[in-house]
Amino acid sequence: MDDVLIVGGGPAGAIAALVLARAGVGVTVLDRATFPRDKLCGDSLNPGAMAVLARHGLAPAVSRAAVSVRGMLLTGPGGAVVRASYPDGITGCSIRRRELDHVLIEAASRAGARVEFGVRVGGPITERGHHGCRVSGVETQAAGGLSHRQARVVIAADGRRSTLALALGLIRHPSRPRRWAIGAYFENVSGLTELGEMHVRRDHYIGVAPMPGGLTNACLVVPEAIARAHGVDRALERALGADHQLADRFAHARRVTPLAVLGPLAVDAGAAGVEGLLLAGDAGGFIDPITGDGLRLAMTSAELAAAAALESLNGVAGAHARLARRRRRQSGLKVLANRGLRSMVDRPAAVSGLALLARVWPAALAPLANYAGDVTSSTRRAFSEAAIE
Ligand SMILES: Cc1cc2nc3c(=O)[nH]c(=O)nc-3n(C[C@H](O)[C@H](O)[C@H](O)COP(=O)(O)OP(=O)(O)OC[C@H]3O[C@@H](n4cnc5c(N)ncnc54)[C@H](O)[C@@H]3O)c2cc1C
DSSP states (O other), X not given: OEEEEXXXXXXXXXXXXXXXXXXXXXXXXXESSOSSOOOOSOOEEOHHHHHHHHHTTOHHHHHHTXXXXXXXXXXXXXXXXXXXXXXXXXXXXXXXXXXXXXXXXHHHHHTTOEEEESOEEEEEEEEEETTEEEEEEEXXXXXXXXXXXXXXXXXXXXXXXXXXXXXXXXXXXXXXXXXXXXXXXXXXXXXXXXXXXXXXXXXXXXXXXXXXXGEEEEEEEEEHHHHXXXXXXXXXXXXXXXXXXXXXXXXXXXXXXXXXXXXXXXOEEOOSEEBTEEEOGGGGOOOOGGGSOHHHHHHHHHHHHHHHHHHHHTTOSOHHHHHHHHHHHHHHXXXXXXXXXXXXXXXXXXXXXXXXXXXXXXXXXXXXXXXXXXXXXXXXXXXXXXXXX
């Protein structure tokens, strides 16, 4: 039996595994994919995420495969443009997820975590616990067939459509907003700078990030009805070609990867687990990509889940309830702000109002970049203590 079984080897699963392995716990990570693997994402690590990586000694390895991002360019309908730099010496970066996730899972493996790829988890194994259902392991499916894996603690880090959290009724898809994400890499895009870009329009938004190797990540988030009406396979290039800020810059661009499509995006979570099971990363609640802080939240929630797992192994009861409280304390406001922005970009009149504000008073929106970037006192401290390029 494993001490801790982690389902999902993305950033949340890898950070939880790293923390637990370094604490001397027997930990196994199961992932249905074989790494390195691609994953649809805006690929931006904000300064807060860089600070988390620095805490674990991972910032140099990540920075080597990344390009620096020194702030944000925000544009809105009607020509609104806000450029905001992070404070001096503070940066984010952009890195392909196949590189980032590989660096993190390799670090967890070097720290002593067992990593098994190509293993799909089908559901939890449950038994009667002290206060209702208790998770004692998971059912798996791999090349060798079906099997049952027991563990003292299971961490579900299996992403926004978490098989384990769905099976236990811990997450749900809200009826609104129903938005889809469509992304790809391009070459030959002009006008890129050291800023990450978010282009908010009346019924969609487009993230653009400069990538290593001269590539550009472009990612469209659009209501399901519009994606279907225009054809999911044409929606991204159509939106880029019709955009007043981006059409010229993408005029000579060539898409170099297939389109990646995800949806519906929104997932809401209530609890942080049940007895024997803790949620980490997107499995515990997905944050809208508009603020570009999902990776920071995923990794910090994984640190909290690892700490709760350690307490549970030491016989402290109520780990999932404590995890829920700590997550609310650490990121509750951020999640609320993200929900507010998420419902705002669902309303064309609100987007127009914000764009008007940005045109007449751009300085009013500049602090948004630092807020979305998690430029807090602990981020500043991490940058002053560690060498982050
Ligand atoms: C369109 C889009 C753009 C985004 N852009 C950004 C951005 O620019 N910056 C940012 O900070 N965040 C961004 N995010 C958010 C970010 O991608 C997530 O917050 C992050 O991936 C969460 O990490 P995770 O480890 O929780 O889950 P994931 O990265 O989804 O990893 C989950 C892992 O679990 C595995 N898995 C799933 N189900 C099973 C199963 N049944 N059995 C075994 N393994 C399983 C998967 O193979 C995967 O490897 C974006 C998200 C989207 C959708």
